[in-house]
Amino acid sequence: MSMLLICIFVVIMGFILGAVIGSGFLCFLSRKKTGESWAKGRSHCDVCGHVLGVLDLIPVVSYLVQKGKCRYCGAAIPNIVLKSELLFGAIFAFAALGAFFLVPLGSVSVDVCLTAVVVIMLHITGVLLKNKL
Numbered sequence: 001m002s003m004l005l006i007c008i009f010v011v012i013m014g015f016i017l018g019a020v021i022g023s024g025f026l027c028f029l030s031r032k033k034t035g036e037s038w039a040k041g042r043s044h045c046d047v048c049g050h051v052l053g054v055l056d057l058i059p060v061v062s063y064l065v066q067k068g069k070c071r072y073c074g075a076a077i078p079n080i081v082l083k084s085e086l087l088f089g090a091i092f093a094f095a096a097l098g099a100f101f102l103v104p105l106g107s108v109s110v111d112v113c114l115t116a117v118v119v120i121m122l123h124i125t126g127v128l129l130k131n132k133l
């Protein structure tokens, strides 16, 4: 396998990992706000309460396929969900790219990414506190 294919694979895996973490972080904050346990219970629509299926839980893809609406009741899904998944995905893809090439980009990209993750987490938390989610 060529170095380019390995690099592309690493970046895609980094993006997927980041998108999953971004989605999980948003779910954690959302459940914390409503008083639900973040560790128990399946994901569900906040409007109709329908339990989401596996295909509804694929970060970024589910949002785009369903055009930002709940598949069961048609309620709009806040666009911060997509933003969070894309931002975390991009940050982790960048970090994975940096880690793949190690020195010196690796250490710089990890520092930048950790800072970006903290900033985004603070921003998302701020949005939630303003009841926009």
Ligand SMILES: [Zn+2]
Residues within 6 Å of the ligand: 045, 046, 047, 048, 049, 050, 070, 071, 072, 073, 074, 075
């Ligand atoms: Zn719904």
